[in-house]
Amino acid sequence: MQKDIGAVNALYPMPVTVVGLMNKDRVNFLAIAHVGIVELGTILVSISKFHEFSNQGIQENGVLSVNLVDQDMMKAADYCGLAKGAQTDKSGVFRYHFGEIAKAPVIDDAPVSMVCRVTDQYEAGNFINYILKPEHTYVREDLLDENGNIDYEKAGVILFEFRGKTYMSSGKVIGKAWSEGKDFRAPEK
Numbered sequence: 001m002q003k004d005i006g007a008v009n010a011l012y013p014m015p016v017t018v019v020g021l022m023n024k025d026r027v028n029f030l031a032i033a034h035v036g037i038v039e040l041g042t043i044l045v046s047i048s049k050f051h052e053f054s055n056q057g058i059q060e061n062g063v064l065s066v067n068l069v070d071q072d073m074m075k076a077a078d079y080c081g082l083a084k085g086a087q088t089d090k091s092g093v094f095r096y097h098f099g100e101i102a103k104a105p106v107i108d109d110a111p112v113s114m115v116c117r118v119t120d121q122y123e124a125g126n127f128i129n130y131i132l133k134p135e136h137t138y139v140r141e142d143l144l145d146e147n148g149n150i151d152y153e154k155a156g157v158i159l160f161e162f163r164g165k166t167y168m169s170s171g172k173v174i175g176k177a178w179s180e181g182k183d184f185r186a187p188e189k
Contacts, residue, residue, distance in 0.1 A: 013159035013168050018077050019045060020065035020096060020105035020113075023057030027091035027105045030054045031081030033160035035066065038131060043116065046127045053085035055128055061103040062118045066132070067110035068157045074167055099136050106138055111155040113138045 014033045021028050034046035045066060047055055058064050069077045076093050083090060096105040099115055106113045116132035123129070145151045152170065159168040 008163070012163070013161040015170075016069040016074075016077060016158045016160045016167065017045070018067045018069055018073070018080055018094070018107060018110070019047075019054070019058075020067060020094075020107060021054060021057040021063075022061055022103040022105070023053055023085065026089065027096065028054055028057060028085040029080045029090045029093055029105075029107070030085065031069075031077045032066075033162075034127070041133065042119070043114070043132050043134065044129055045132060046124075046129045049123075049126050049128060051085065057085075058118060058130060059121070063101050063104040063116065064118070064130075064132070065104045065106045065113050065115050066134075067107040067113040068155065070111050070156045071158055071169065073107075073109065074158055078167075099138065101135060109140075110138075111140055111143055111157060112150060 015035060016031065016033050017035055018029050018031050021030070030047070030051055032045055032047060036044045038044050043066065045064075047058075049055065073094075080090055080093055094110075095108040097108060098104070099106055101115050101117070104115045106115060114134040115136040115138075116134050118130050119133050120131040121128055139150050140155075143151050143155045153173050155170075157170050159170055160166075161168055
């Protein structure tokens, strides 16, 4: 039996990311776990309005990188969520490079990084939601399978669970989508 626990957003855990951006001439990194897929070629990143320095840089340049985080990056990523970009220079937290799109620093050691262009934005409560179109995706070579696809089981990206304020490891593959339900039969009532 289920118990009603109120109006709780229970779509956690979410993947932990670090967005890379430029504000004026300074690289900044910010940990973000409110991310999602809008449709197959479009993603969403939701950033608190309190991160004014980061929001200003994104709005000024219209580009950012979205870097998935593994356990080796966890402490640095957490720090990037705690330290305010306006008061703290976080450009030395990660090794990074710029790809084909300037002003979107890509974290060298991230398992997966997407350089994205902002196509739209809207406010909801205390958050600015950026609709992004990935233009370049970088993957550590050791995480590609024999077909050139990302092996997320190997990538070991971490997840964030809001209510418990915890980081979790992502799981192992337990089945194949669009296959597991082929033989399913609903129980008779």
